[in-house]
Amino acid sequence: MTKMSSKCFNAIHLLICPLTVLLGYLINAYGYGAALQATLNKDGLVNAMFVKKGWFWTSLVGWWCIIRYRAVPGAAGRDRRHIARSFKRYAILTLWWYLFTQGIWFGVGPIMDLVFVYTGGHCHYDVFDGTGHVNKHFQGSVTRTHRALTLIQNVLTLHGQHQEHHQQQLWDRSIGSIKDALHATDASAPKNATLSAAAAINTFIHDQMHRWQGPLTTSAQCRRFGGHWAGGHDPSGHVFLATLMCMFLLGELRVFGRRALAHLYAQKWLLLRLVTRLFDTGPIWTWRRCGGGSMSCGARLWRALVEPPAACAAALLRLTQCIACDHPVVILVALLVTWLWQLLLTAVASRFHTVREHISGLLAAYIVTGVVYARDAAALRPL
Numbered sequence: 001m002t003k004m005s006s007k008c009f010n011a012i013h014l015l016i017c018p019l020t021v022l023l024g025y026l027i028n029a030y031g032y033g034a035a036l037q038a039t040l041n042k043d044g045l046v047n048a049m050f051v052k053k054g055w056f057w058t059s060l061v062g063w064w065c066i067i068r069y070r071a072v073p074g075a076a077g078r079d080r081r082h083i084a085r086s087f088k089r090y091a092i093l094t095l096w097w098y099l100f101t102q103g104i105w106f107g108v109g110p111i112m113d114l115v116f117v118y119t120g121g122h123c124h125y126d127v128f129d130g131t132g133h134v135n136k137h138f139q140g141s142v143t144r145t146h147r148a149l150t151l152i153q154n155v156l157t158l159h160g161q162h163q164e165h166h167q168q169q170l171w172d173r174s175i176g177s178i179k180d181a182l183h184a185t186d187a188s189a190p191k192n193a194t195l196s197a198a199a200a201i202n203t204f205i206h207d208q209m210h211r212w213q214g215p216l217t218t219s220a221q222c223r224r225f226g227g228h229w230a231g232g233h234d235p236s237g238h239v240f241l242a243t244l245m246c247m248f249l250l251g252e253l254r255v256f257g258r259r260a261l262a263h264l265y266a267q268k269w270l271l272l273r274l275v276t277r278l279f280d281t282g283p284i285w286t287w288r289r290c291g292g293g294s295m296s297c298g299a300r301l302w303r304a305l306v307e308p309p310a311a312c313a314a315a316l317l318r319l320t321q322c323i324a325c326d327h328p329v330v331i332l333v334a335l336l337v338t339w340l341w342q343l344l345l346t347a348v349a350s351r352f353h354t355v356r357e358h359i360s361g362l363l364a365a366y367i368v369t370g371v372v373y374a375r376d377a378a379a380l381r382p383l
């Protein structure tokens with residue numbers, strides 16, 4: 001890789017995450033954020049199965065690329081040193097991922113939650129507002145609100161008996177309000193509730209949930225037991241994770257990127273053939289190819305309608321196998337684009353976090369990955 005392209009890659013490695021977050025803010029500032037925010041789904045497959053488990057996918061694809069592109073003929077020593085350095089960098093980033101988002105020790109929450117708790121954050125149960133309706137900030141979506149109310153109802157029912165009189169009254173009112181909310185057909189129907197009554201019910205639910213499901217000192221526990229994690233400085237875990245994953249993938253790409261692209265270029269015609277074969281299986285195209293001969297109508301229909309999907313599936317399988325086994329850098333780049341897109345969405349989604357919480361999540365990942373790759377900059381010579 002020439003000095004120029006190496007400098008250019010360095011700049012991309014360092015700037016792409018902050019610039020993505022900045023782009024998200026600009027999209028919001030120019031009024032295009034609403035459309036993007038509408039596509040956000042906390043419980044969607046991408047967020048639940050990919051982003052939230054992103055370090056697993058990033059580890060898998062990253063390491064497969066490191067191992068697949070390692071073989072430098074006749075340079076076994078250097079090759080092993082490269083892998084050892086990659087493993088050291090990966091181990092540091094995995095440890096940092098775990099400490100910041102999963103937990104520090106048994107019974108001790110992750111750093112992002114400790115920051116939140118020590119800045120006044122708490123697992124709240126502001127279930128009802130002054131009009132007696134469910135607070136719209138309580139869970140943010142109907143499904144999550146329904147799940148939280150059902151869980152709270154189960155806990156109160158399980159532990160609610162044999163209270164002293166005043167507590168029993170609060171218990172009855174709480175269970176009654178929750179049942180109304182769960183079975184409400186018209187969410188806007190007026191209720192004869194007062195602010196103090198709603199506050200008393202919320203306090204009772206809060207105390208019961210913290211008593212029976214506590215300690216609710218991490219965002220994961222709070223979310224699991226139907227609470228609302230609010231009130232402190234909550235560094236954005238999504239911004240942290242997306243930045244960490246992008247910086248790791250780009251950092252390791254610097255080691256094997258040149259070799260991977262050279263291999264991809266060397267097999268460009270094979271890949272082009274595999275891709276075009278996906279599209280030359282259309283029924284009309286096949287029907288025309290069957291024309292002119294003595295083929296019966298049934299045979300032509302079979303050739304035009306049954307064989308193409310089978311041929312297409314076979315071609316797709318061959319292409320997937322070729323990329324997964326021989327060109328995993330394509331999957332790495334796809335993963336990188338996915339994480340950057342999710343980072344942009346998180347930056348646009350101002351309802352989840354403040355700018356400062358985004359920045360603290362970004363810096364927490366950026367500083368550690370920056371130090372790790374700056375320290376190895378001299379050794380990050382491309383293969």
Ligand SMILES: CCCCC/C=C\C/C=C\C/C=C\C/C=C\CCCC(=O)SCCNC(=O)CCNC(=O)[C@H](O)C(C)(C)COP(=O)(O)OP(=O)(O)OC[C@H]1O[C@@H](n2cnc3c(N)ncnc32)[C@H](O)[C@@H]1OP(=O)(O)O
Binds near residue numbers: 057102112234241343
């Ligand atoms: C040679 C040696 C090689 C070694 C390796 C070899 C091979 C590798 C192969 C396999 C790997 C094996 C081992 C590798 C080591 C480790 C593997 C990792 C395993 C995993 O990996 S197993 C994951 C376990 N752990 C969980 O499963 C819980 C995940 N959970 C979290 O860790 C947090 O969640 C986090 C950090 C993801 C986010 O933290 P956060 O919750 O604080 O997020 P934030 O505050 O920013 O967002 C506030 C609200 O906005 C929503 N939101 C924001 N942005 C959004 C967007 N763009 N789209 C939709 N919704 C969005 C959020 O969904 C959230 O809502 P809500 O939290 O209510 O869902």
